[in-house]
Amino acid sequence: MAKLRGRGYASVNYPTGMNLGGDPSQALIHATTTGTFVVSLSSVDLGQGIKTIAAQCAAETLGLPIENVLVDTADTDTGPHCMGTFASRGTHRVGNAVIMAAAEARGVMLEVAAEELEVDAADLETDGTGYIAVKGARDKRVHITDLALAAHFKHGRTISGRGIYLKEPSTPVPETGEMDPDSCQAHACTVAVVEVDDETGVVEVLELFNTYEVGRALNPAMATQQVEGGAWMGVSHALFETTEPYYPARDHGPRDFAGYLMPGPADLPVQHSLLLERPADNGPYGAKGIGEMTANAPIPAIANAIFDACGVRLTAMPFTPERVLRGLDALRTEEPC
Amino acid sequence: MPSQIVSLDVNGERREFIAAPGATLLACLRESLGLTAAKRGCAQGACGTCTVLVDGRPEAACLVAVETVAGSAIRTLEGVATGGDLDEVQSAFIDCFATQCGFCTPGMIMVAEALLDRDPDPSEADVIEAISGNVCRCTGYRPIVIAILEAARRRRERAVTR
Amino acid sequence: MTYRLAPIDTGAFAAERDGGDLTVIGSVVRRSDARGHVTGRTEFFEDVAPPRLAHLKMHRSARHHARIRDVDATEALAVPGVLRVLTHADVPNNLYTVLKLIGVQPDDEPVLAVDKVRYLGEPICAVVAETEAAALEGAARVKVAYDDLPPVFDVEEALREGAPLVNEYQGQNHFVYEGHHCRRIRFGDVREAFARADHVFEWRYQSAPIEQAPVETTGCVVVPQADGRLRIHSDTQACFFTLDNTALILGTPFNKLRIVGGTVGGGFGGKVDVVVEPIACVAAMAVDRPVKFVYDRAEEMQVSSPRAAERIYIKDAVMGDGRITGRQVTLYVDAGAYARHTPYGTTKAAAHLPGPYSIPNVWADCHCVFTNRTPSSAMRGFGVTIADFALESQMDRIARALGMDPLQLRLLNAYRDGDLKAHRKVAKGTALVEVIQKAAELAGHELPETYRRMSSTSREGL
Numbered sequence: 001m002a003k004l005r006g007r008g009y010a011s012v013n014y015p016t017g018m019n020l021g022g023d024p025s026q027a028l029i030h031a032t033t034t035g036t037f038v039v040s041l042s043s044v045d046l047g048q049g050i051k052t053i054a055a056q057c058a059a060e061t062l063g064l065p066i067e068n069v070l071v072d073t074a075d076t077d078t079g080p081h082c083m084g085t086f087a088s089r090g091t092h093r094v095g096n097a098v099i100m101a102a103a104e105a106r107g108v109m110l111e112v113a114a115e116e117l118e119v120d121a122a123d124l125e126t127d128g129t130g131y132i133a134v135k136g137a138r139d140k141r142v143h144i145t146d147l148a149l150a151a152h153f154k155h156g157r158t159i160s161g162r163g164i165y166l167k168e169p170s171t172p173v174p175e176t177g178e179m180d181p182d183s184c185q186a187h188a189c190t191v192a193v194v195e196v197d198d199e200t201g202v203v204e205v206l207e208l209f210n211t212y213e214v215g216r217a218l219n220p221a222m223a224t225q226q227v228e229g230g231a232w233m234g235v236s237h238a239l240f241e242t243t244e245p246y247y248p249a250r251d252h253g254p255r256d257f258a259g260y261l262m263p264g265p266a267d268l269p270v271q272h273s274l275l276l277e278r279p280a281d282n283g284p285y286g287a288k289g290i291g292e293m294t295a296n297a298p299i300p301a302i303a304n305a306i307f308d309a310c311g312v313r314l315t316a317m318p319f320t321p322e323r324v325l326r327g328l329d330a331l332r333t334e335e336p337c
Numbered sequence: 338m339p340s341q342i343v344s345l346d347v348n349g350e351r352r353e354f355i356a357a358p359g360a361t362l363l364a365c366l367r368e369s370l371g372l373t374a375a376k377r378g379c380a381q382g383a384c385g386t387c388t389v390l391v392d393g394r395p396e397a398a399c400l401v402a403v404e405t406v407a408g409s410a411i412r413t414l415e416g417v418a419t420g421g422d423l424d425e426v427q428s429a430f431i432d433c434f435a436t437q438c439g440f441c442t443p444g445m446i447m448v449a450e451a452l453l454d455r456d457p458d459p460s461e462a463d464v465i466e467a468i469s470g471n472v473c474r475c476t477g478y479r480p481i482v483i484a485i486l487e488a489a490r491r492r493r494e495r496a497v498t499r
Numbered sequence: 500m501t502y503r504l505a506p507i508d509t510g511a512f513a514a515e516r517d518g519g520d521l522t523v524i525g526s527v528v529r530r531s532d533a534r535g536h537v538t539g540r541t542e543f544f545e546d547v548a549p550p551r552l553a554h555l556k557m558h559r560s561a562r563h564h565a566r567i568r569d570v571d572a573t574e575a576l577a578v579p580g581v582l583r584v585l586t587h588a589d590v591p592n593n594l595y596t597v598l599k600l601i602g603v604q605p606d607d608e609p610v611l612a613v614d615k616v617r618y619l620g621e622p623i624c625a626v627v628a629e630t631e632a633a634a635l636e637g638a639a640r641v642k643v644a645y646d647d648l649p650p651v652f653d654v655e656e657a658l659r660e661g662a663p664l665v666n667e668y669q670g671q672n673h674f675v676y677e678g679h680h681c682r683r684i685r686f687g688d689v690r691e692a693f694a695r696a697d698h699v700f701e702w703r704y705q706s707a708p709i710e711q712a713p714v715e716t717t718g719c720v721v722v723p724q725a726d727g728r729l730r731i732h733s734d735t736q737a738c739f740f741t742l743d744n745t746a747l748i749l750g751t752p753f754n755k756l757r758i759v760g761g762t763v764g765g766g767f768g769g770k771v772d773v774v775v776e777p778i779a780c781v782a783a784m785a786v787d788r789p790v791k792f793v794y795d796r797a798e799e800m801q802v803s804s805p806r807a808a809e810r811i812y813i814k815d816a817v818m819g820d821g822r823i824t825g826r827q828v829t830l831y832v833d834a835g836a837y838a839r840h841t842p843y844g845t846t847k848a849a850a851h852l853p854g855p856y857s858i859p860n861v862w863a864d865c866h867c868v869f870t871n872r873t874p875s876s877a878m879r880g881f882g883v884t885i886a887d888f889a890l891e892s893q894m895d896r897i898a899r900a901l902g903m904d905p906l907q908l909r910l911l912n913a914y915r916d917g918d919l920k921a922h923r924k925v926a927k928g929t930a931l932v933e934v935i936q937k938a939a940e941l942a943g944h945e946l947p948e949t950y951r952r953m954s955s956t957s958r959e960g961l
Binding site for chain 3: 019042043046047049052055057065074076084086087128174176181191211220221222225241245248249250254272273279285286291299303316317318
Binding site: 378379380417426428429483487 | 501502503529530532533534535536538539540542543545546548712714716762763764765795796
């Protein structure tokens with residue numbers, strides 16, 4: 001009886017956006033009289049962080065500090081249409097819509113600033129501090145608060161913008177499956193190290209080496225949250241999760257967290273993660289959708305590591321102790337010693 | 338059995354309310370007292386997001402019949418910050434990116450408060466044991482463990498400077 | 500630094516990732532929602548507590564497949580506090596319309612069961628009461644008489660002639676894709692590839708349903724407004740999608756509804772089915788007061804739609820040097836009793852095949868199959884996660900059969916910029932080669948120079 005160690009590998013790609021497209025999202029943005037920009041959306045934050053990402057995209061495009069941006073979501077009376085949070089589409093679709101809206105607002109902002117400073121709008125720049133300044137003459141500048149007040153009370157201008165992102169819908173050719181399903185593809189590779197207890201059948205994932213190509217990490221700490229939390233879910237799927245443990249029989253379905261098992265904080269592998277960036281030409285600042293992809297590579301990597309460890313090829317998920325033991329039993333019957 | 342008036346010390350304030358027999362502490366906090374930080378995730382004591390402190394002990398409020406804790410001191414997440422100032426656990430959860438959807442956060446913070454109240458210098462294993470009754474579906478737990486250890490460090494540091 | 504931060508590689512794609520002088524993008528900005536989360540002030544839908552809130556609970560099918568002979572709500576109505584017992588007759592348009600708005604038909608799922616139940620846990624009556632306890636008690640006291648029908652649980656059995664018909668709205672036990680019994684991929688000639696291959700490998704893979712298991716369960720609170728509209732506080736993943744589908748079921752103008760949401764305690768695909776809002780709105784209109792309908796944990800686990808179980812057969816034509824020249828995939832996605840989003844997910848699975856590899860001959864039949872189980876629907880990695888389990892297990896087995904390094908096999912077959920995918924779109928922005936190379940470095944797995952020099956942007960080393 002022994003604990004057997006093995007390594008397994010898997011590499012995957014994952015599409016960004018609703019399959020076949022046709023999933024628009026809109027954003028509206030306007031400045032308050034004191035220079036705060038309100039981004040109105042109807043997009044949903046499930047914890048992935050679209051509220052923060054939308055603010056970052058708006059602030060970057062406007063050229064203003066993130067403190068000058070508020071995100072108001074999701075009320076269908078006040079926020080424009082968003083198809084929803086699914087299909088790794090939020091950052092890509094909403095991010096692009098926010099950038100488009102913010103770019104329009106920035107255009108107005110610069111026009112009004114040009115009037116205030118009596119220069120050409122093309123000669124103005126922003127640096128993220130809150131000032132709009134003349135290129136090469138940085139003391140000639142106006143703060144966004146003063147500018148927004150002037151726009152409203154003096155120039156009668158709204159500093160606002162509208163944005164939408166739509167990937168045109170594609171229709172598959174029924175005979176061949178020819179289609180344009182995605183906007184871009186993100187990528188990942190996992191190397192999993194496991195230990196299999198050949199007496200109990202219990203599999204422990206010791207280490208995960210994960211690389212993810214994400215287009216661009218708009219917020220590296222939040223990208224890390226996504227990839228590490230997603231890899232955890234991959235481990236969970238691999239080893240524990242199902243609502244029908246004897247599928248296709250319907251019996252013994254868990255009804256609570258006592259029966260529906262997931263790895264707890266004491267069951268965590270060490271995760272080594274590395275992000276790669278190959279910006280997508282249609283992504284917001286190059287970003288691709290990564291929310292879903294992160295759970296995928298660990299599952300086959302763990303299956304392959306189990307084989308490497310003990311010679312059992314598990315072709316049915318999840319990789320429960322029962323399945324491991326049955327596999328070990330089958331090996332012993334095949335090769336009597 | 339008729340409804341009865343129950344009195345609790347909630348976050349340092351005496352609160353009285355009428356409770357139906359068998360009403361849970363969680364329902365009373367949320368519905369009678371308007372304290373909605375503690376969440377209902379399972380109503381079976383298995384997810385931990387409803388955790389509050391009863392006389393300093395972390396309890397799943399969904400499993401506590403309120404009449405059994407009448408007169409007790411209850412601490413909820415609403416009572417953790419002083420005025421607008423976040424405590425060390427709260428600020429560490431923000432700084433360590435230990436929240437995603439935020440739904441497990443109230444329970445996680447309350448078990449962390451109970452842990453740090455009784456042990457200002459917990460080991461990683463102590464932290465893991467403390468949160469082992471709390472389910473998080475987003476983070477993979479690692480950032481939460483780090484945040485609680487960081488909070489302990491900050492609290493010890495503050496104790497020294499004081 | 501106290502937070503976890505995965506390092507960003509600066510070597511691969513160095514020329515393409517030049518970011519200019521960005522000030523906010525690429526920076527670690529604190530989450531704007533974190534303060535609300537740590538103070539408990541974040542408002543989730545269930546934190547809304549309008550006065551005179553009524554509660555809805557379902558009476559659900561106790562059978563996998565049965566005709567409903569009789570529904571008797573007399574005892575339920577006698578429970579103190581029960582306000583109404585709703586049946587299918589109370590729902591203006593009693594068919595879910597999940598994919599109608601993107602043109603996928605037919606509508607095939609009753610909001611409340613009419614004359615038949617098709618899975619264990621299917622909703623039959625909605626009991627509305629003053630308290631949650633009274634609603635539960637009322638739901639338990641509804642009496643339903645059934646005539647059992649034979650159920651079918653296995654996807655391949657369901658497709659056999661003579662199998663019990665699961666869903667009469669569909670008319671057969673599979674979804675029909677423009678006249679075809681499945682979503683097809685036909686690219687090159689796999690038969691020719693098998694004939695010319697040095698090796699042919701064929702294996703089978705199987706998964707079981709997986710629950711999204713968000714800590715916050717699916718639910719909503721519907722509040723009638725002064726102007727006659729309904730305000731719906733919901734944890735839906737898609738506000739307008741929920742609004743539009745709910746209005747279609749209610750038969751009301753779209754602008755009668757307002758969804759307030761956007762702050763959700765975990766979704767993972769489990770909150771896009773629009774299953775709680777329509778009946779909660781019917782109830783709120785019927786009793787003319789606010790109504791809450793939220794799944795309990797057991798409903799979330801067993802009744803809410805999981806990730807589909809999939810059965811996948813993969814047959815590969817492989818040359819002695821490791822090049823995969825043909826891949827044939829037969830996929831069965833277990834939709835359960837109703838379509839929900841599974842026809843979409845099955846097409847997404849087809850688009851994903853044959854995985855991130857350039858294989859000149861690909862044949863896939865992707866079936867969306869109906870069985871007598873809880874309808875499956877979206878979950879993180881919809882259509883792809885289970886396929887990846889099968890595809891990447893397959894790659895490992897091929898590598899072992901050929902005695903090749905598993906990463907070298909993948910690098911040899913990895914898709915690159917300019918390759919034509921099986922769905923006939925030219926690949927661009929690919930990076931499979933680089934994530935493999937970097938993972939090998941990270942894990943200390945040695946690759947020969949030729950493989951380390953490979954690139955997604957060139958054909959070097961091939």
